[in-house]
Amino acid sequence: MPKVTQQYLDARREQILNAARRCFLRDGFHATSMQDLFAESGLSSGAVYRYFAGKDEMVLAIAEENMRDVLATMHAVAIREPGRSVGAAMADALEIIRAKSAGGGFGGLAVLVWAEALRNPSLARRLDDLLAQMRADLAEVVREHQNAGGLPQDVTADAVATTLICILPGYILQLAVIGASAVEAVPDAVRALWPSSAAG
Structure with missing residues (x-):
């Protein structure tokens, strides 16, 4: 299995946070579900949860x-x-x-x-x-x-x-x-x- 670089990890984390920003600005924190965040980021639930345990950590x-x-x-x-x-x-x-x-x-x-x-x-x-x-x-x-x-x-x-x-x-x-x-x-x-x- 190829080694994942820190640059790749940082880019994925920023991709998730950018998706969260768009969702939160559009719908607010509480109306945004984790499913919304998966869809907005274009990543699987496992990929998102690798970086953040939930919305509170993203906030x-x-x-x-x-x-x-x-x-x-x-x-x-x-x-x-x-x-x-x-x-x-x-x-x-x-x-x-x-x-x-x-x-x-x-x-x-x-x-x-x-x-x-x-x-x-x-x-x-x-x-x-x-x-x-x-x-x-x-x-x-x-x-x-x-x-x-x-x-x-x-x-x-x-x-x-x-x-x-x-x-x-x-x-x-x-x-x-x-x-x-x-x-x-x-x-x-x-x-x-x-x-x-x-x-x-």
Whole structure:
């Protein structure tokens, strides 16, 4: 029997997740059956179950993938781009979200995942972990600007980071429900509200 490469396994997993995204966006999580997912992916039940035990695991994988680029942006700014403004970090994250939503329904899937997290404790815990990581990375950027005098120091960096992250769900909700035109100016507005400390 020929050895299956990691590239093949990764491609099959992505094929299943892409099918799940289409089904979930079209029909919602609960109206989508495993039979629907087998048909949409063009794979047998055994092939799908090799990667995911059920829909809950697919939802979790989609949620993690949705946040990966946003987290990477925050981490890059916090660790590899010292001196970058808080507004620039947030604007980059918002632009990634807009691009991902245009290409694959990121916004709609995010709203579906949040709704699912209300009834799925393991998904809620994983989202909490991902948000905690994003908050920690953004807090590093905030702390740097507080130390440079570009942001007030009478509130903790964690509180400022939490407040900034509160922008994301509102942006995503409007993007998903109203459309990209409704939030087109938001990244520039965020940059203007929180410019670099040098500009302040």
